[in-house]
Amino acid sequence: MALKKTHPSALKENDGIEQPDSISASSVEHIQQFRRKQPSADELIANILKGDKVALSRAITLVESTSASHLEKANEVIKGCLPHANNSLRVGITGVPGVGKSTFIEAFGKYLTSIGKKVAVLAVDPSSSISHGSILGDKTRMEELVRDENAYIRPSASGESLGGVARKTREAIILCEACGFDTILIETVGVGQSETAVHSMVDFFLLLNLAGAGDELQGIKRGIMEMADAIVINKADGDNIKRARLAKVDFNRALHLFPLKSSGWSPKANTCSALTNEGISDVWDTIIEYFTLTKENGFFDKKRKEQSQYWMLETINEQLKLNFYNHPEIQKLLEENKKAVQNNEISPFAAAQVLLEKYFSNH
Structure with missing residues (x-):
């Protein structure tokens, strides 16, 4: 006849205190409201011109964003601020x-x-x-x-x-x-x-x-x-x-x-x-x-004008480079040509020419 156990096993896990949710529902609601209330370009410009550092930080974050959807708004803010710069x-x-x-x-x-x-x-x-x-x-x-x-x-x-x-x-x-x-x-x-x-x-x-x-x-x-x-x-x-x-x-x-x-x-x-x-x-x-x-002696203003022109050209170069590397067909062809160059099947210069010709043929 088996003996009846009077004590629970030492390995038994007792019920503990239930932990509260790690995410506050009120905080989530606050963040969602904040995101819904993102200021417009006009509001950002107006607040920047008032000396608002929060608006300034938001505008710089917008400028720094790599999202294509933010580019238009960022350019609008820059355009509105330029006469005051x-x-x-x-x-x-x-x-x-x-x-x-x-x-x-x-x-x-x-x-x-x-x-x-x-x-x-x-x-x-x-x-x-x-x-x-x-x-x-x-x-x-x-x-x-x-x-x-x-x-x-x-x-x-x-x-x-x-x-x-x-x-x-x-x-x-x-x-x-x-x-x-x-x-x-x-x-x-x-x-x-x-x-x-x-x-x-x-x-x-x-x-x-x-x-x-x-x-x-x-x-x-x-x-x-x-x-x-x-x-x-x-x-x-x-x-x-x-x-x-x-x-x-x-x-x-x-x-x-x-x-x-x-x-x-x-x-x-x-x-x-x-x-x-x-x-x-x-x-x-x-x-x-x-x-x-x-x-x-006029050098200060001359240099400012030259710098503005320089950055226009640099921005064009940067944008062309981004467009080139983000092109779906180029991305696929680039990987193929990388391997071909590594295997000495084609010279780096010829491979570059192939990629550029493909890119320009689509524009």
């Missing part, structure tokens, strides 16, 4: 790795807002094609500037070609200017092609450098120095002051070896400390000196 001073800021760009931009931005300027900080970053990493960390590192009512910080879109990101930054400049920002700081991330893109959309190009950075960076410096309108040796504080002053002398000598710029401006080197704010006001004085000179 082109009234700022655009400054490009780049520097060797570890130079302290974020610290400098925060100190410089805080100085500008203290003298009554409205500052927008944008970034051009093609980002990593592997990790799709972007510069979102900059916004958290500029803790004080991001809280400033007269400042606006916007990281660039990531994971795209440099041309696409730069074009969207160019349009973001127009939106920021229409929103009332009179000083636009455009930061480049890393050292490379992004400098060329930024140089083609700013009035003044500033290179941040370090004292005793080492010979391994000379190649980087050379190319960017040719574009720079001023060089600022950062971290000129503590034990580094003497080295920074010597570096300033060396850079000023080097700058005199470059041909005279078509702007009539002679680039100069100076020192500063973003940590102690020493020399920060001098950087702005240099920019104003450049601005005054180039406004008087």
Whole structure:
């Protein structure tokens, strides 16, 4: 006769406390209402012109969108803001790795807002094609500037070609200017092609450098120095002051070896400390000196017109490239030709010609 069990098995699972739903129904309703109430292009334009940063962020997000349905609305917003743009001073800021760009931009931005300027900080970053990493960390590192009512910080879109990101930054400049920002700081991330893109959309190009950075960076410096309108040796504080002053002398000598710029401006080197704010006001004085000179000799307006023309052509190139690679027949043919090229069945140039002929035959 089997014995009757008086105790439940140790493996028995007792009823626990029922967990609440992980999604709040009220939050879902709020989000759905928000999405239904997306402002029209006219509403965005009107609010941007009133200085509304929320509307500005929404408009930039619209511009950054890769959705074809957003393109028409984005273009409408840009068109409405364009008559109110082109009234700022655009400054490009780049520097060797570890130079302290974020610290400098925060100190410089805080100085500008203290003298009554409205500052927008944008970034051009093609980002990593592997990790799709972007510069979102900059916004958290500029803790004080991001809280400033007269400042606006916007990281660039990531994971795209440099041309696409730069074009969207160019349009973001127009939106920021229409929103009332009179000083636009455009930061480049890393050292490379992004400098060329930024140089083609700013009035003044500033290179941040370090004292005793080492010979391994000379190649980087050379190319960017040719574009720079001023060089600022950062971290000129503590034990580094003497080295920074010597570096300033060396850079000023080097700058005199470059041909005279078509702007009539002679680039100069100076020192500063973003940590102690020493020399920060001098950087702005240099920019104003450049601005005054180039406004008087007509170079400033001439350069702006050339830049607008350049970006029109760049936008055409970018759009043609997107249309080409998104064409269904080209996508299929591209894969076939890639394999043929890898197997040495056709030369890369002949394969490219086949693809282009196919593309143009459909247009």
